[in-house]
Amino acid sequence: MNSLNRDLKRLVKTVENCEGEKVKSDYWRLNFHLMPPVGWLNDPNGLCEFNGCYHIFYQYSPFDEKGGLKLWGQYITSDFINWKNKGAKVFADQPYDCHGAYSGSTIVHDSKMNIFYTGNVKHRGKYDYINSGRGHNTILLVSEDGENFTDKRLIMTNSDYPDNMTCHVRDPKVFKENDKFYMVLGARDKNDIGQVLVFESKDMINWENINVIKSEAKFGYMWECPDLFKIEEKTVLLISPQGIEADGFKYNNVYQSGYYFLEGDYKTKNYKLSNFEEIDRGFDFYAPQTFLDSKGRRLLIGWMGLPDIEDVYSNPTTEYGWQHALTVPRELKVVKNKLTQLPIDELKNLRKNCKNIKVEKSIEDKAYNTFDLVANIENCESLEIIIKDCACLNYKKQENLFTLSFIGGGYGRKDRSADLDSLKNLRVLCDTSSLEIFINDGEEVFTTRFYPTKDKEGIKVSGEYLNCNLHIYEMEAFNIEN
Template identity: 45%
Template structure:
């Protein structure tokens, strides 16, 4: 139902998006990563394959590149890389979502998509907005095959959540297994312990609590953006814990995202195995997965980080943030591997092959796909644009990416690393102002924003190999119509 408020918000956001023609001129705009037309983007939402197209919704604040009132923006694609913006799909236009259309997911049912999201409401008054003053409403809305949205339906409210959780319950992820539907919600317990609430339903509207998924010891005060899926016959619980203290190279960002392999029955007795971070870079949070028509499990994350001590230089140009490239997930030796979707290979051109030797200097196109193999487990040191270094210390067995001090391309980013037994291969994806680094076939991933100078924008990236050997294949990534 389009209310009078909906119509006013439509007019307001159309005026804001009219500025997109200016934003599009920015030289730091990306070619293959999803960005907001204007303003702010964060979590990917409602990822699905429906009616022959990929659908991607996202947290969107068109009025402010630093983020404000949240809407759901909407993109569609035939191949997960060339995206068409379809406009704002959901507005904060009802009493139960008036302070923001927060994160959620999609459930494809025949010729419909059921969208579930959190309707955020902050009540006026003297509240701490943890234990009082906040409503985290779970809302459902149905989209038909023509993209039309039905009426919003209130599914769960604070009164429906367990008594021992705070007002912080959000981010529904819904799926179907046999004849039942399941939903996971991220939650913060009283006493500041994060957990995931599991609900079940037979009709998509009436939900009953089926279990609470948590660790024995407190592991962060809030678990956001949960996801549950089966990969090669093994259950995976993904979530974004808040409140983890840095532990050596682990948990280096303000907030983390990672997963547990789950043994046992998620609706009964279960065991959560060791936590693994999805991404070790500066800019990654709130991932969500979905299944393609051919059965691949795909992950996309927000290529940003809240409350960080580094910045994005695009803010002054009217926009901020992007999503990661879509990643195919696979399982090997009990851990999840991530690699760019195979569709990216369709955009490769101008192949060049190299034998790597220490001291080499090379040029790379502004948008590049660089594959380094047979690195032979030696010390490795690669510098990009005299600002970003990629390093492996064979004796310490540590892999790091590091922006040089005072580097103009860093936005204040410093260093991130991971313990790594061997370095065998690297795949580096460069897309204007974003870099994704896949280590050893996706065993580890580092995602970061970087802001090339006019020199790199005009002439491409410079690569200097100070240490290392092996072979390298480089392709230019070129947009297709």
């Protein structure tokens, strides 16, 4: 650990100690989600399972709850219930990452964690920082114990990317196939077309650009946070494109997250992309990353937030010195040619008390402050669920439409919708200031922040021709050791 690294670590601890009590006093701190100790959180990074523990890194800016210099924070767990906060781990402490340790991934190989990330550099001067003035460097860190990391190694700079790229090439995701390693990088070319660069290596040190993946027609100017993986004989390309125009109910956020099914060979031009599908319809979801665990599950975690939303809607937690969180871990599956997602089974261990309610017309109940609601629906022409007098979940069979809207506590959030032929089941994870809504076994998902007042714990359910069994489980909090 160099002296600058030590100084930064000491400074982060000082800020956390000084600001921590104010942050903890906020009622809207979440109970069963990972958050920054202080300041700002964004993309999940470096997700992996190593030496019997799951390692969850995240973009961390402890010095400013509205963003700023990005480091990596780290949580570890063996059961997704009991956590250890390992603090700031990856620092912006070299000339090639001095303006931020940006997003990246971990690949476990030869009993070591190999962490790849983007080092951000913004040169002083009159630059547009798109075609000039910015360095996006690919950097490697190695750890043999998940706690200590070797000196950084600069792997690639702007000159190693194709000549037609802008300075926006970032977010390496690395994986192994047969005896070679592959890296996908999000990119923006000089025609402002978003795409993914594919690199190949035999040793994870020397990389060769072997392909570019892009849609037939332009789809956004930048593809961030790419993730390429196989699941149930399908090859999935997960991206977060920027610059997509809204299209009816689709693409209503400032930036999107979604996936293509890729047919053919991603290593050559012999590939074809399916239609792009949004992976989450809510207000607060971006930059998801996946990994494969020892149980054979493809797990996903997303950022429960978005960049550049200040003029659209807001998060009042900034008044307490923090902002944003990670989603709960979700297991991905392919069902009927669609990528589905549901909360991992371990979260059921947080369930405590339970209310079982039969609904034929309408009910109103106190519910709990934080809960896991499961609704099994045998028949339904329409359904409305109002949570804490703030969030409204509405389904109308005649219109084939499901809508999430706010009657209070949305802080600028209004409504998001999805086409839905039928409603068979619904699961809602309600934390103090977040909702994660899983429809029809995860066929559609809505993630959002919301901010009810402390006295609001009620739930109202009503509908037409309704035959619904509700199970409302009180949820305990994560146990986080600092």
